[in-house]
Every structure is written in C-alpha cells, then in structure tokens.
Amino acid sequence: xxxxxxxxxxxIKTRGQQVTLSCSPISGHRSVSWYQQTPGQGLQFxxxxxxxxxxxxxxxxxxxxxxxxxxxRSEMNVSTLELGDSALxxxxxxxxxxxxxxxxxxxxxxxPGTRLTVL
Amino acid sequence: xxxVEQHPSTLSVQEGDSAxxxxxxxxxxxxxxxxxxxxxxxxxxxxxDIRSNVGEKKDQRIAVTLNKTAKHFSLHITETQPExxxxxxxAASNEAGNQFYFGTGTSLTVIP
Numbered sequence: 001x002x003x004x005x006x007x008x009x010x011x012i013k014t015r016g017q018q019v020t021l022s023c024s025p026i027s028g029h030r031s032v033s034w035y036q037q038t039p040g041q042g043l044q045f046x047x048x049x050x051x052x053x054x055x056x057x058x059x060x061x062x063x064x065x066x067x068x069x070x071x072x073r074s075e076m077n078v079s080t081l082e083l084g085d086s087a088l089x090x091x092x093x094x095x096x097x098x099x100x101x102x103x104x105x106x107x108x109x110x111x112p113g114t115r116l117t118v119l
Numbered sequence: 120x121x122x123v124e125q126h127p128s129t130l131s132v133q134e135g136d137s138a139x140x141x142x143x144x145x146x147x148x149x150x151x152x153x154x155x156x157x158x159x160x161x162x163x164x165x166x167x168d169i170r171s172n173v174g175e176k177k178d179q180r181i182a183v184t185l186n187k188t189a190k191h192f193s194l195h196i197t198e199t200q201p202e203x204x205x206x207x208x209x210a211a212s213n214e215a216g217n218q219f220y221f222g223t224g225t226s227l228t229v230i231p
Binding site: 058090107112 | 155
C-alpha cells in the first residue's frame with residue numbers, strides 16, 4: 001500500500017506571496033492532519049480534516065487554511081507569506097478522526113513533508 | 120490542553136549499548152502514545168506505539184513502557200546500531216479528538 005505523498009517536496013517563495021501544498025493520504029484513510037515543524041518550535045499542529053470538514057484547529061493565524069476533497073486528498077494554503085513561515089510542513093493520515101464516543105485513537109502516518117523557504 | 124515533555128534533548132551512546140528516552144504528559148485522558156523516528160530529510164516514521172490498557176510493549180530491539188499513575192512513558196532501544204541515529208519524538212493523544220501532542224524530540228547519535 002502506498003504511503004502518504006506530499007507535493008511539492010521543496011518550495012521557495014518570497015514574502016507576501018501565497019503557497020498551496022498538497023497531501024494525498026494512504027488509500028482508505030479519511031483523516032488528514034497538517035503540522036508545521038521548525039527547529040525552535042518542534043512539531044506544531046495546524047489543523048485536521050475528516051470527510052471534507054475541518055475537525056480540529058491549532059493556534060495558527062487565519063493566513064493558514066486548508067481543505068479536503070471528496071477523495072480525501074488535502075491542500076493547505078498559506079497567504080501573505082512571512083519569513084517565519086519557513087518550515088517543514090508535514091501531513092499525516094489516519095483511518096478516521098477521533099470522536100468523544102469512540103474508543104482509542106487511530107495511528108497517524110506521516111508523509112515526507114514539503115520544505116518551504118520564504119525569502 | 121495536553122503538555123508533553125521529552126528528555127534528554129540529545130543522547131550519544133556507543134554502538135551496542137542501550138538508549139532510553141523519557142516523556143511525561145499532563146492530561147490523564149491521554150490514552151495513546153506513539154513514538155516516531157525522523158531521519159534527516161524525511162518525515163517522522165512510526166516505530167512503536169502503546170495504548171493505556173497496556174504497561175509494556177516490545178518489538179525486537181525496541182520497547183516502550185507506560186506508567187499511567189506517574190503519567191510517563193519511555194522508549195528503550197537495546198543493542199543500538201549506527202542506523203538508529205535519528206531524532207525521536209514521543210506523542211500523546213486522547214479519544215476526544217485526533218490531535219497529537221508531540222515532545223520536543225531527542226537527537227540520538229550511536230557512535231560506531
């Protein structure tokens with residue numbers, strides 16, 4: 001079974017531009033989560049999508065947005081890029097999103113990430 | 120929300136020795152604890168996980184222990200090899216949502 005794929009792998013943008021990153025989850029997985037990884041802050045949760053709906057959201061400004069398509073593929077968009085947005089953006093897929101009535105938590109499998117550099 | 124602390128931040132061991140990485144968590148509702156290994160230029164890869172109804176889990180040279188009362192869990196790697204060199208992350212999650220809280224990572228170096 002193919003793993004999580006992310007495109008592009010590397011991206012260079014300038015301040016003020018916007019960027020769209022793509023993530024294709026493992027076949028059959030319906031939940032996609034996005035993370036930002038930086039040396040100083042570690043892995044920080046951006047948001048999670050399940051069945052085309054945003055289920056959870058981290059503490060990031062509104063410049064960071066995402067969406068999920070009916071085939072579970074997800075995109076995240078960052079508008080008005082800032083130097084501090086330079087990071088490795090990771091997506092992770094799992095079988096389904098958690099819920100208060102469901103026992104256990106599904107394992108998350110990460111993609112290779114998109115390295116974004118903002119100049 | 121959940122707070123996960125991970126120690127040490129760096130760890131160097133001689134090949135063949137054991138390595139132990141420890142994490143603590145704050146939310147007693149957390150019930151799932153995965154460990155990830157991240158090599159340079161790659162995304163984190165799941166290496167082992169444990170759920171709160173189990174105290175210990177082992178997979179060849181890797182084991183994880185969980186102490187729910189003390190709210191801490193540890194990764195044990197025995198007979199370390201140079202290819203074990205990487206950054207290791209612990210995480211905690213609960214059934215209230217699918218959000219994972221990650222530790223700050225441990226950079227493990229295995230010296231040949």
